[in-house]
C-alpha cells in the first residue's frame with residue numbers, strides 16, 4: 609500500500625464526508641421535527657477522522673466504533689440507505705431496525721459495531737486483533753474512541769496487552785476536546801493523550817483530524833506496521849465536536865472563539881481546498897450535490913419504510929403494546 613491517496617481516493621473521501629455531513633444535518637432537522645427517537649450523537653466537524661482512517665482498510669479488516677460512529681460506518685462502506693433506515697428504526701435498516709444509531713454493525717463490511725459503552729470499542733478491537741494473530745491472517749483491527757474513553761481502565765488494559773503481544777490493532781483516539789459537557793483540560797492532566805503510548809511500547813503520532821489526507825497517511829503507516837507483525841499504533845486525531853454532545857444537549861459551554869477557529873478548519877473546506885486545483889470547483893460541486901441527493905433519498909425511503917415487526921422485540925411479553933409510527 610502506498611502512503612498517500614490518489615486524487616480519485618481523495619475525491620471519494622470528500623464524497624463520503626459530504627454524505628456524513630448531510631446525514632448529520634438531516635438528523636438534526638428530523639430530531640427537531642420529532643421524527644427520531646432517543647438522542648443522536650452527531651459528528652459534524654469530525655468526519656475526516658473516520659473517513660480518512662478507514663480509507664486505507666481492506667474488506668477483510670475490522671472496525672469497532674463508538675456512540676458517535678456515523679463517519680466510521682460510511683467510511684467502512686456501510687450503505688447509507690441501511691444506515692439512515694437503521695437510525696430511524698426501520699425494518700430496512702442495516703440491523704433490521706433493532707440497533708438504532710449507536711450500535712450499527714455490518715459483518716460483510718467488517719464493521720463490528722458501534723458501542724454505547726464508553727471505551728467498549730477498545731477491547732473489542734484488541735480481542736479481534738488477537739483473533740487475527742491466532743488465525744495468522746494479514747488483516748488488522750481498528751478502533752475509534754474519544755478522549756473521554758481514553759480515561760477508562762479498559763483502555764489501559766487493552767493497550768498494555770496489545771503492546772505486549774504485538775497485536776495488529778490501530779487505536780484511533782478521536783480527540784474532539786469534550787467528554788459529555790466536560791472539556792478535556794478538566795478530565796486529563798496532559799493535553800496530548802498520545803504520550804501514553806510510550807508506556808505500551810507502541811508508536812504514536814498526533815494528526816490533524818480535520819484533514820483526510822493527513823489521517824489517511826498516518827493510518828496507512830500504522831496499518832502497514834500492523835500487517836508486518838510489528839504490533840499496534842496509536843493515532844491521536846485532534847478535532848473538535850461542533851455540535852452538542854447529542855441532540856438532547858442544550859449547549860452553551862463551547863466557546864464562541866473555539867467554534868469560530870475550528871469552523872475555519874472545517875474538514876470539508878480543508879478537503880475542498882486540497883482538491884480544487886486537481887479536479888476543479890464544478891466537479892466538487894457535483895460530488896457534494898450527489899452526496900446530498902443520496903442522503904435525502906435514503907432518508908425519504910427510510911421514513912416510508914415499515915417499523916420492524918412488533919414480535920421481533922417482544923418475543924412473548926404479555927405486557928407490551930405496539931409502538932406508534934413516528
Ligand SMILES: Cc1ncc(C[n+]2csc(CCOP(=O)(O)OP(=O)(O)O)c2C)c(N)n1
Nearest residue numbers: 676724725726754755756757784786787788
Ligand atoms: C461505561 C460508560 N460510562 C459512562 C457513559 C455515559 N457517557 C456516554 S458518552 C460519555 C462521554 C464520552 O466522551 P468521549 O469518549 O470523549 O466521546 P465523545 O462523546 O466526545 O465523542 C459518557 C460519560 C457510558 N455510556 N458508558
